[in-house]
Amino acid sequence: MRVDIGYFDSHCHLVPPLRSQRDRDALKAGLADGTIDAICSDHTPLDEDVKRMPFGESEPGATGVELLLPLALKWAMESAVPLARALGALTSRPAAIMQVDAGAIVAGAAADLCVFDPGAHVRVTPGSLRSQGKNTPFIATNCPARALHAGCGQVVHESVA
Numbered sequence: 001m002r003v004d005i006g007y008f009d010s011h012c013h014l015v016p017p018l019r020s021q022r023d024r025d026a027l028k029a030g031l032a033d034g035t036i037d038a039i040c041s042d043h044t045p046l047d048e049d050v051k052r053m054p055f056g057e058s059e060p061g062a063t064g065v066e067l068l069l070p071l072a073l074k075w076a077m078e079s080a081v082p083l084a085r086a087l088g089a090l091t092s093r094p095a096a097i098m099q100v101d102a103g104a105i106v107a108g109a110a111a112d113l114c115v116f117d118p119g120a121h122v123r124v125t126p127g128s129l130r131s132q133g134k135n136t137p138f139i140a141t142n143c144p145a146r147a148l149h150a151g152c153g154q155v156v157h158e159s160v161a
Contacts, residue, residue, distance in 0.1 A: 008055035012137040014042075015060040031089065032079040038093040041068040045133025063131035067124065069116055070143035077144055083118070113151060120146040 012018055019027075030036040044061030051058050069090065076086035091114075095102040102112050124141045126134035 009137070010051045010053060010055050010058035011062065011135045011139065013051075013055055013058045013060045014062060014137070018137065028075060028079060031075065032081055037089060038097055039068070039072055039089045040094055041065060043131075045131040046135055047132070048134065051133075051135045061133070062136045063129055063133045064136075066129060066131055066147060067136060067138055067143075069114060069147045070122065070124075070145050071138065071141070073118065073145045074141075074143050113149075114147055115149040116145050116147045118145045120148075122146045 027036065031039070041064035042061075043064040045063040046059050046061045072086055072090055073083070075081070076083065091102075094100075101109070105112065122128060122143050122145075124136065124138045124143060126139065129136070
């Protein structure tokens with residue numbers, strides 16, 4: 001998966017900015033060998049109007065929350081990282097680092113769950129996104145999974161069929 005600003009596509013205008021391929025390869029290696037043990041995403045969905053402008057005038061941001069799991073699982077598969085370790089990097093590890101009571105299933109606590117289909121290969125398109133903003137540098141990326149439902153005490157995301 002190669003994502004860069006290419007011809008200054010405003011969908012790639014992010015803060016922090018996309019880095020070089022060498023930097024991205026180093027991040028992937030750090031995740032694979034455990035040097036980096038948590039993955040997060042900034043979810044900044046924007047209306048298409050602010051992304052239709054020239055790169056330097058467009059607003060920085062992209063939809064992230066509904067793509068975090070499929071993209072992380074794509075990385076894990078490509079890097080031969082076990083599913084449990086990849087899921088831990090998205091859930092229990094960030095919660096432990098931030099000392100937040102989340103990322104675990106505990107009797108009597110609010111449900112903190114994500115139901116996903118690891119066999120539902122999906123191609124990212126504006127129509128496949130439920131977010132307010134349909135902008136992402138990952139349009140046309142094929143992902144190996146789809147998040148179906150996510151919630152913490154209540155459903156906060158449901159996938160389109």
